Amino acid sequence: MRSDLRLSALRRHRLFESADLDETRELISRVMQPHSLLPRGNTHSRSHMDFVRIGRLGIGTISFGAAIQVDVEAVDGYFLMMLCVAGHAEVRAAGRTIIVDDQRAVIRAPGEPFSALLSPDCEQLIMRIDPASLSDDAASIIGAETSVSLASGPMRAWKEQLKLVASSDDLLNIAAHNPTVGAHVESLLVSLLCGHDAGHGISPRSSIAPQFVRRAEEFMAANLATPIQLSEIASAAGVPVRTLSEGFLRFRHTSPISLLRQMRLDRARQIIRESTSDLRVATIALDCGFAHLGRFAQGYRDRFGELPSETRRRGQPR
Structure with missing residues (x-):
């Protein structure tokens, strides 16, 4: 039709x-x-x-x-x-x-x-x-x-x-x-x-997240290097997938998977800034849960405005 x-x-x-x-x-x-x-x-x-x-x-x-x-x-x-x-x-x-x-x-x-x-x-x-x-x-x-x-x-x-x-x-x-x-x-x-x-009558979001959101965040933080699915995060939080997704949208303004990616990028940036040049960026990406180096570099630049190699060249912050 x-x-x-x-x-x-x-x-x-x-x-x-x-x-x-x-x-x-x-x-x-x-x-x-x-x-x-x-x-x-x-x-x-x-x-x-x-x-x-x-x-x-x-x-x-x-x-x-x-x-x-x-x-x-x-x-x-x-x-x-x-x-x-x-x-x-x-x-x-x-x-x-x-x-x-x-x-x-x-x-x-x-x-x-x-x-x-x-x-x-x-x-x-x-x-x-x-x-x-x-x-x-x-x-x-x-x-x-x-x-x-x-x-x-x-x-x-x-x-x-x-x-x-x-x-x-x-x-x-x-x-x-x-x-x-x-x-x-x-x-x-x-x-x-x-x-x-x-x-x-949907009410404005509260700034205080419920326990299941915090349980999900704790689970993600403990598994940054491990491939995990949305269903596993929901299981760890003790709620259905839909409830988890709605909770993150309401209290964290994003989805669980998007927040997990941000957490992994933040961790990778921290390691890059604190490590020596002997530790390869590709190794850091893998250790932070990124299997595809090209997507890691693109996501890193989107979040921080520079490539991982540029962060490394600038060295540790004073």
Whole structure:
């Protein structure tokens, strides 16, 4: 089924087209996060992705041209919202199977996993939301959701606004290249997205975290060098995964996996600053739980504004 969303302007921001599945996976990963793609059939058609940034939002479409399963171990540091402008997807998330189409969207918070089985004619419309664009309460509202109907008043308005942006060349180009206009469009879309739950009386976050959050943090701090899964953290904290994720969003403004990555980076920086040049950065990365040196270096630079080698060259602080 074809959605009523018209995306003529967005389609002029074509990021790539490819008939090679490995290339498709690599190119999507540059914009989103590492993932696996498993064709459900004997053929793979031509894939494409359209993508544009508006303020701290990223809006795009993805189509594989064939039935395919997408597995994501953890959404990488942003909130992801996905619906279908054609076809449908069966999304497995938070222990539920959600049928996603042009009337129902799925939402995943930073660090959360999901799996999606896409129909052959499926074209996804995705929005990646930088947590910095959200207030504490907005992050709590969005992070508490797994799926949302697009038929309600605020979400119907959100869909109409998104349709306007994606179908107007002038508006999309101005919003993408003018920071002031982009900030206004970002604010409108985020406000409408959060407005769907505005009547539920969600209270502001407390600065005092419950015991299960602190137990999770203690477990993570004691296992920085060990590969651990979200389910293991939840088990150590004594709560279900969903409760753990909601607690971290409410009291720590991030996901457990994102905080674990920050803790590992902080520990690596401390070791680099205190160690001699005889201890290789690659060894430090491995000892702090990073199996992929390239991703460690990129994450380190994103967090501290410099590469590990630059920290080492500057030597110990006075």
